[in-house]
Amino acid sequence: xxxxxxxxxxxxxxxxxxxxxxxxxxxxxxxxxxxxxxxxxxxxxxxxxxxxxxxxxxxxxxxxxxxxxxxxxxxxxxxxxxxxxxxxxxxxxxxxxxxxxxxxxxxxxxxxxxxxxxxxxxxxxxxxxxxxxxxxxxxxxxxxxxxxxxxxxxxxxxxxxxxxxxxxxxxxxxxxxxxxxxxxxxxxxxxxxxxxxxxxxxxxxxxxxxxxxxxxxxxxxxxxxxxxxxxxxxxxxxxxxxxxxxxxxxxxxxxxxxxxxxxxxxxxxxxxxxxxxxxxxxxxxxxxxxxxxxxxxxxxxxxxxxxxx
Amino acid sequence: xxxxxxxxxxxxxxxxxxxxxxxxxxxxxxxxxxxxxxxxxxxxxxxxxxxxxxxxxxxxxxxxxxxxxxxxxxxxxxxxxxxxxxxxxxxxxxxxxxxxxxxxxxxxxxxxxxxxxxxxxxxxxxxxxxxxxxxxx
Numbered sequence: 001x002x003x004x005x006x007x008x009x010x011x012x013x014x015x016x017x018x019x020x021x022x023x024x025x026x027x028x029x030x031x032x033x034x035x036x037x038x039x040x041x042x043x044x045x046x047x048x049x050x051x052x053x054x055x056x057x058x059x060x061x062x063x064x065x066x067x068x069x070x071x072x073x074x075x076x077x078x079x080x081x082x083x084x085x086x087x088x089x090x091x092x093x094x095x096x097x098x099x100x101x102x103x104x105x106x107x108x109x110x111x112x113x114x115x116x117x118x119x120x121x122x123x124x125x126x127x128x129x130x131x132x133x134x135x136x137x138x139x140x141x142x143x144x145x146x147x148x149x150x151x152x153x154x155x156x157x158x159x160x161x162x163x164x165x166x167x168x169x170x171x172x173x174x175x176x177x178x179x180x181x182x183x184x185x186x187x188x189x190x191x192x193x194x195x196x197x198x199x200x201x202x203x204x205x206x207x208x209x210x211x212x213x214x215x216x217x218x219x220x221x222x223x224x225x226x227x228x229x230x231x232x233x234x235x236x237x238x239x240x241x242x243x244x245x246x247x248x249x250x251x252x253x254x255x256x257x258x259x260x261x262x263x264x265x266x267x268x269x270x271x272x273x274x275x276x277x278x279x280x281x282x283x284x285x286x287x288x289x290x291x292x293x294x295x296x297x298x299x300x301x302x303x304x305x306x307x308x309x
Numbered sequence: 310x311x312x313x314x315x316x317x318x319x320x321x322x323x324x325x326x327x328x329x330x331x332x333x334x335x336x337x338x339x340x341x342x343x344x345x346x347x348x349x350x351x352x353x354x355x356x357x358x359x360x361x362x363x364x365x366x367x368x369x370x371x372x373x374x375x376x377x378x379x380x381x382x383x384x385x386x387x388x389x390x391x392x393x394x395x396x397x398x399x400x401x402x403x404x405x406x407x408x409x410x411x412x413x414x415x416x417x418x419x420x421x422x423x424x425x426x427x428x429x430x431x432x433x434x435x436x437x438x439x440x441x442x443x444x445x446x
Contacts, residue, residue, distance in 0.1 A: 012361060012362055013361055013391075013392070015362075016361060016362055016363065016364035017364055019364065020312065020315075020364045023312070024312040025312075082343075083338060083339070085339075086338060086339045086340065086341045087313065087341045088313065088337065088338035088339060088340060088341045088342045088343060088344065089313075089338060089343045089344065090334050090335065090338045090344045090346055091343060091344065091345045091346065092345075092346040092348075094345060094346070094347055094348075094359065095346065095347060095348035098347075098348070098355070101355050101358050101359065102354070102355075102358065107362055108362055109362060109363060110343075110345050110363060112313070112343050
């Protein structure tokens with residue numbers, strides 16, 4: 001049986017190999033993903049994001065346990081940053097997910113952000129496709145922090161959970177800086193710590209600044225203690241309620257498809273230009289003239305577009 | 310694009326001393342590898358399952374407790390059972406000289422005793438994994 005068939009049959013080793021392919025060998029991955037067509041679109045894709053140290057891994061671990069209790073299979077993509085200096089990474093999220101290691105119904109993959117070739121967004125979204133095709137009912141994506149690429153991922157998941165902790169003046173500040181918009185469900189984790197009520201109230205206050213028309217989703221703010229599992233069932237319930245709105249899910253999936261499609265087109269368009277000698281010469285000339293200040297970037301692009309179309 | 314070498318670092322056994330494992334994890338990251346750190350008290354069964362799910366090229370064990378003669382044979386035989394016989398296994402920690410030949414005979418590719426420079430370990434892994442990759446093509 002070849003790799004694609006083994007992925008479709010749900011074989012863990014094949015899933016592992018296939019994810020390495022989408023991370024490192026785009027051409028081979030393209031061939032592989034072609035076999036997945038028709039088997040994709042069944043998985044519930046859930047993003048979990050928040051500042052470092054708020055308990056994302058522990059929460060993901062508990063969410064996986066909750067979905068397992070409901071009889072669903074789970075794939076987890078745990079993302080940590082690549083060091084920009086060495087290109088290496090320490091991927092440590094598994095430490096908090098050990099209970100699932102012998103459960104065939106939970107597959108955990110640690111991924112680094114890379115930072116080249118579309119990095120996080122391209123490999124992560126392709127890994128989601130693989131887990132989906134492999135029959136995982138739920139795919140949990142744990143992002144590394146609150147960078148722009150992660151916002152993109154979260155925005156295109158079927159549902160996004162934004163996690164913070166009490167008394168993290170910083171946590172709430174960070175949320176103001178952009179991730180407030182992406183949360184479909186907000187979680188104040190470590191509810192046993194002082195200030196949990198206040199943190200939840202602050203988020204509620206920020207949410208109340210938005211307008212909610214009839215039938216639009218107002219993100220709930222929930223409190224959990226992931227270390228013990230307290231409050232986690234309510235998070236799953238909220239996520240399911242949100243993702244259970246068919247129009248919402250369709251719209252998310254459309255966004256996800258469009259983002260991926262335009263990314264790939266952009267990438268392949270540039271590759272094609274660089275591939276042929278003739279067009280590469282055009283690029284090189286434009287670079288020279290731009291560097292010398294003879295032409296502005298817009299004019300250079302207009303020229304190249306005209307001469308290559 | 311060259312695929313980064315993926316290494317599972319595990320600390321089997323019951324003692325709680327994971328400093329060595331963390332130091333080597335950082336050193337391998339600084340050498341450009343992706344290090345999956347799994348934490349304390351891992352059984353051979355857990356380590357092999359993680360290596361499978363993570364599509365690891367290398368397993369690095371930190372063993373200080375003297376349990377290497379128990380853990381290593383079990384790990385190697387589980388790897389073969391799961392079809393992961395091509396995963397490179399290296400061991401670091403307190404390993405008596407007398408035990409080294411036996412571990413190597415088992416299929417442990419590298420045994421690193423206290424005082425081994427970090428660069429020697431990362432260079433060893435790089436040379437072995439590259440050799441394996443070119444043999445496969």
